[in-house]
Amino acid sequence: MQYVNRKSLVVSLVLSLAACGGSEIQAEPAPELTIEQLEAGEVCESGGIIVYVDGVESATVCNGADGQPGEQGEQGEQGEQGEQGEPGEAPNVVVEAIEAGDVCEAGGQEVRVEAADGTVLNTAVICNGIDGDAAAPAVIIGEAQDCDFGGVSVTIGDADPFEVCDGAPGEAGEPGEAPSVSVGSPADCEFGGVSVTIGDAAPFDVCNGAPGTDGEPGASPAIDLATIEAGGACGDAGGYLITITDAQGVEETATVCNGEDGQGGQSGPLLAIESCTITAPSAVAMSAGTSADAFGQVVVEEFGQGVVDVPASFVAELGYGDVSADPATWIYRTGISDVTGELLGDFGTEVAVGEYGFVWRVALEEGDAWTYCGVNGTFDTFAPADAGTLTVAAAGEPVTIAAWDFAGSSLTASEGVGSAQFIEGGVPTTCSFFGGGDDEWTCDNFLMDTEFFQPDGVTPKSNVYFRYEADFTGYSDISASGLFKVSNSGPTHLQIAAEYGDGSLEFMAEPFEITARNTEFNATFVLPPAAGNSGPVAYRFYPYNPSSTGGNMRMITISFAGTAL
CATH class of the missing domain: 2.60.40.10 (Immunoglobulins)
Known part of the structure; x- marks a missing residue:
């Protein structure tokens, strides 16, 4: 069978989605399929069929030509000549309509090529096309998740979403050059002014306003003279109180006293x-x-x-x-x-x-x-x-008594009234200020002993301590809070004592153990005396047990608070 292909029998239906336009999708109708018998002739020697799609010739299928007679058999040496074979029969092309159903949803044609005895040599099914679906798929726009510079996420129908990302911001341009500014004489100013030209722009005038009217004359200061009777500020001689009030209401006073006993008329001092x-x-x-x-x-x-x-x-x-x-x-x-x-x-x-x-x-x-x-x-x-x-x-609430912030190398209380000293051997000693901003008061040479008290349990072995003096006597329930630091070889413990006016000391029941090394730490101490009792005149801070005499302790900030009695 001869097959001539003039146009593909496969028809594609393309649905176009207008981006960002929201246009409706138009469905195209299925193509119409028709078949025409072709007589024997130049196109098909033995006849055939022509297939049309929407009236346009799409393909020609030709019937096969009749077979040639078979060859004569060879004559045997003694036998007779064999009989001539029967002429071969050409196959037939059969076209049958297919109703709409499982094979072809919209119907179609079955084309079979059969031998003379009805044996099917080949077959093909050509189905009519199905009308396209006019409904457009849903389009969902959301926020992009994987775009460095923002963008949108697009989902079309049941398809996987895809993202459309914004481009990276462009680099900033070079700064523009400032325009030149020139100043000249104005073209039209009644009371004078200037003409200003900026860059290539046209000049414009900036004119002075009209002169204002004359103001009121300035006010002279008022002088008031009052008599000071004998026995007052000028003693038995008496005198005068002079009050000078300027135009703004600011007053200055002066006392002028008569001379004693009226001799010489000498006035008192002008203060x-x-x-x-x-x-x-x-x-x-x-x-x-x-x-x-x-x-x-x-x-x-x-x-x-x-x-x-x-x-x-x-x-x-x-x-x-x-x-x-x-x-x-x-x-x-x-x-x-x-x-x-x-x-x-x-x-x-x-x-x-x-x-x-x-x-x-x-x-x-x-x-x-x-x-x-x-x-x-x-x-x-x-x-x-x-x-x-x-x-x-409110009564009973703690208030700040005095506080120190040692930034700037200052031993003066930054809040309240008080003084700070470092005592060594009973004598005030100068320590250094340490840190990038001189914000740490740094002292060393502390007691190198694990035991702080003498064998009597009340007398300290150390005579090296920080001393803070303030008006603690009017307060009870006193506490101290601060920011501190010790070096790697610095003291491991800190004992604190209340110092009273008679020189007696009252220590904390247990020393404070310093565990942080070469790093700043905050600490709060509940200080003697017992709750409800009046505070002392000063507090002593005794660091002790360093691993070397140079092991130091640094005071950064400290604040004392208590409840007023």
Whole structure:
């Protein structure tokens, strides 16, 4: 059988999905399959069939030609000539329709090639195509999981998802060059100005505004003169109080006294408050029902003579209140000053629990205008930053008594009032400050012994210790917390003693064991005396049992807290 292929009988249906457009997918109808018998002729010598798809010729299948007669048999030596064979018969091509069903869902054609005796030599089934599904697959867009610079995850129908990643950000471009700026004379400014040109842009004018109207004449200071009667600040001679108020309301006062017995008319000294400030600590803490002290410093000058002693008529008051209010409305208590101008006052026991600001106010004598002073010195217009801080805790709550931060090589208490020393052989000794920022107070030459006490069990063998002195006497339930460090050959134990005014000592029941080596560690100690008893005048810290005299201990920070009695 001859087979001529003119067009593939396989028809592909391609569904196009428009990316990001969401367009509907259009289904194409199945192709129509028809078969036409072909008479014997030039195309097929013995006839055949033509297959059409959608009316277009797709393939031609030709019937085979009849066979040639068989060859004559050879004549035997004695026999007769054999009979001629029968002519061969050409096979037939049979086409039968196939109903829609299991073999062809939409029906089709079966093409068989049969021998003359009906034997099927070959067969082929050609099924009609099936209409495509018009439904588009679902498309799901989500967040990409494996994209370095972000992207989306796309899932189409039942297929596995795939990711579309954003590209990496481009490198930053080179900075643009700043345009040139030139200044010239303005083209149109009534009261003068400048012409400005930036880069290649057109110039523009910046004009001066019109002159303002003349202001009001300045105010001269007001001077008030008050008589000081005999027996007052000027003694029996009496005198005058001069008050000068400038245009901003700032007052200065001066006292002018009559000469004694009216001889010579000589006036008293002309004094003024040169400066006044809160001195450390600027942050004060106390418990409700107790009181706490505050300190300040005032400087008095005599006209033409410089700094002088504070006069006997000088008055000072310590006040506290809400920092959002005018200090003139705060609560004040009378303070005292010595002739050098050092101020001392207390807040009293009536202060309620809370957070307050505090300041000093001073005058050369009773009745003068007050000069207010805070942590930054005197001020005319108050700001919260000018005030010290007063913290009043509920009764029984611990408060900070004094604290040290040794950064900056300082042995002065960073909070509260106190002093620190290193004692060796009963004598204060200088130790080094160690660290990148001088933040470790480093001492050595401690007792090299595992036993701290003498055989009597109460007398220490060591006379080398850190000593912290502060106002511990008004507190009970005292504790110390700090950040410390020892070298690899440093002490292994630390004993702490309370030192009382009579020189007696009270030690912790057990020493503190130092296990961290050459690394910073935090520690908190419950200190003697027993709970509820008044504290001592100082505390001693005795490190001991190093492996060498050079083994050191370093104090980094330390803070003492207690409950006010």
